[in-house]
Amino acid sequence: MSVDLRTVKRVAHLARIAVSEEDAERMTGELNAILGFVEQLNEVDVAGVEPMTSVTPMEMKKRQDAVTDGNKAADIVANAPATEENFFLVPKVVE
Amino acid sequence: MSDLTHLTISEARAKLRGKEITAAEITEAYLSAIESANPLLNAYVTVTADKARGMAKASDARLAKGDGGALEGIPLGIKDLFATEGIHTQACSHVLDGFKPRYESTVTSNLWADGAVMLGKLNMDEFAMGSSNETSYYGPVINPWRRSRLQTTVKPTIHDGGGGFVVxxxxxxxxxxxxxxxxxxxxxxxxxxxxxxxxxxxxxATDTGGSIRQPAAFTGTVGIKPTYGRCSRWGIVAFASSLDQAGPIARDVRDAAILLKSMASVDPKDTTSVDRPVPDYEAAIGKPIKGMKVGIPKEYRVDGMPEDIEALWQQGIAWLKDAGAEIVDISLPHTKYALPAYYIVAPAEASSNLARYDGVRYGLRVPGKDIIEMYEKTRAAGFGREVKRRIMIGTYVLSAGYYDAYYLQAQKVRTLIKRDFENVFAAGVDVILTPATPSAAFGVADEDMASDPVKMYLNDIFTVTVNMAGLPGISVPAGLDGKGLPLGLQLIGRPFDEETLFQTAHVIEKAAGKFQPEKWW
Incomplete structure (x- = not known):
């Protein structure tokens, strides 16, 4: 399988990365090189093979359902580019 | 003073405890070495000199009372991927511009609890995506090793006539x-x-596809990627969560064992942290390997592999045989599929892990006319080329209609790769010996690598299988190539059997000797 310029632009939008025409053209070539490389996986007979979900056979640990942390609003917004009264500020999303 | 920087951790530990040196002295020695060398090598992106001096002073106070920890007063560098409270943590990306976390990663917390001193944050490929440290927003790191030519001159004996004087x-x-x-x-x-x-x-350091073992091999150092789940991933910037593991890079096998003991822990904050006590890895060093079964996988003999590497591998086999190990030929039939499967699984996980960099909660923000444009412009400006490439691949293979063909197929192949290893371990093999990398260090801005991303990816051909199967792997320096550059051998072990890796790597180290670059920096 290979991708064309239109697909690359669509994927870039899905990934929320702005691309110029020139970027998209370069990426098309690069992505096709990588997709060509991974193509060989189709040679492998995977009939009856379970997909891997965890490398270590273990049951997922569950935390106790208890409040162990909190009251850190100032810490949480400390690194944000724009805040107001412990809220993250973003451009208007609803009219 | 500068020779203090040449002490191994075990040597420095003895001298600190014996009060022959102080933590303040060894810390100053490193700070001054960094000051003169860093403009040339670009290894550090931030030097935390004041913090280092403060920590060293506290270490000296504890050492004076005789209650120092396992790493008391030992100055360490921290990869920029580890969250360090109040200190530059950017995974060497522009998108995390100015990020200073309000928390400390579990691994670094463990090190500080044992008395280690932080010198600063170390350069790396952006988000740990790369095999040459050239994708860093902070520019490439330079290897202290250089190519060289060995010249042999034969000088005749000079007899000085009648006086009997002889040169x-x-x-x-x-x-x-x-x-x-x-x-x-x-x-x-x-x-x-x-x-x-x-x-x-x-x-x-951290290793997702070879990021500890390949640089260790390129620089004549020892690097171990422990079993998945041995070190907590809490507070480490995530790249591919099912593959990422932290581990140390050190000057010798014993130092790597000392560091891993402190870094590893059982952590309730990481659900994949495995509930097993951390053994005393250092105790495994020096134990004989007589009767140990060492597997040699035929699939690791690849086309175009330099003769030097093949010769080194044969030398490694001979050393282990001489030490009493039994050498057995083994087959890991799905080896060649590990790298292509990795280039589906890792980008897929990365594309979702890196979705969080959106200009809202931390780091860079580039304004746009609406929120979508802000996301797109921020991510376009904040991520470098390699990171974008991997996010794009990951987004594509997870997108509707392609998930089964790519991601599911790759995860099935991953099961087969792991099964290959399980089969040889079940047949009684204790440890597997392979080369660590298919070449020695290459040049900065190598044209072949720059023009073809897949060529760069091939660097990880011998290391990536280990991540796919979640196993421990160690790279140990074993010799120099014809150009005087270090080469490493890799040992792969059973899950949570890091002790056998240290034990066996030490045998190779003893036979090969240690290697250090000629100082020019």
Whole structure:
């Protein structure tokens, strides 16, 4: 399988990365090189093979359902580019 | 003072405890070494001199009372991927511009609890994506090793006539060095370069496809990626969560064992942290390997592999045989599929992990006319080329209609790769010996690598299988190639059997000797 310029632009939008025409053209070539490389996986007979979900056979640990942390609003917004009264500020999303 | 930087961790530990040296002295020695070398090697992106001095002072107070921890007063470098409270943590990306976390990663917390001193944050490939440390927003790291040519001069013995004065002749060997800059490997290039150039006693690193073992091999240092689940991933910037593991890069096998003991822990904050006590890895060093079964996988003999590497592998086999190990030929039939499967699984996980960098909660923000445009412009400006490439691949293979063909197929192949290893371990093999990398360090801005991303990816061909199967792997320096550059051998072990890796790697280290670059920096 290979991708064309239109697909690359669509994927870039899905990934929320702005691309110029020139970027998209370069990426098309690069992505096709990588997709060509991974193509060989189709040679492998995977009939009856379970997909891997965890490398270590273990049951997922569950935390106790208890409040162990909190009251850190100032810490949480400390690194944000724009805040107001412990809220993250973003451009208007609803009219 | 500068020779204090040449002490191994075990040597420094003895001298600190014996009060022959102080933590303040060894810390100053490293800070001054960094000051003069870093403009040339670019291994550190931030030096935390004040913090280091404060920590060293506290260490000296504890050492004076005789209650120092396992790493008391030992100065370490920390890869920029580890969250360090109040200190630059950017995974060497522009998108995390100015990020200073309000928390400390579990691994670094463990190190500080044991008394280690932080010298600063180390350069790396952006988000740990790369094999040459050239994708860093902070520029490439330079390998302290340079290519050289060995010259042999035969001098005749000179007899000075009747006086009986004799100048003895003999064979003299000298090296002529090439000034071409070489990469230290990646993604933990700053870690490897700083350890090899004596800019820290040891360093933290992480390994998703070979990012500890490949740079260790390129710089003549020891690097171990422990079993998945051995070190907590809490507070480590995530790349591919099912593959990422932290581990140390150190000057010798014993130092790597000492560091891993402190870094590893059982952590309730990481659900994949495995509930097993951390053994005393150092105790495994020096134990005989007589009767140990060492597997040699035929699939690791690849086309175009340099003769030097094949010869080194044969030498490694001979050393282990001499030490009493039993050598057995094994087959890991799905080896060649590990790298292509990795280039589906890792980008897929990365594309979702990196979705969080959106200009809202931390780091860079580039304004746009609406929120979508702000996301798109922020991510376009904040991520470098390699990171974008991987996010795009990941987004594509997870997108509707392609998930089964790519992601599901790759996860099934991953099961088969792991099964290959399980089969040989079930047949009684204790440890597997392979080369660590398919080449020695290459040049900065190598044209072949730059023009073809897949060529760069092939660097991880011998290391990536281990991540796919979640196994422990160690890279240990074993010799120099014809150009005087270090080469490493890799040992792969059963899950949670890091002790056998340290034990066996030590046998190789004893036979091969240690390697250090000629100082030019």
């Amino acid at each position: 003895p002749g003999g064979v003299e060997q000298s090296r002529t060095y090439d000034n071409m800059q070489l990469v230290p490997g990646g993604s933990s290039g700053g870690s490897a370069s700083s350890v090899a150039a004596f800019l820290c006693a040891g360093a933290t």
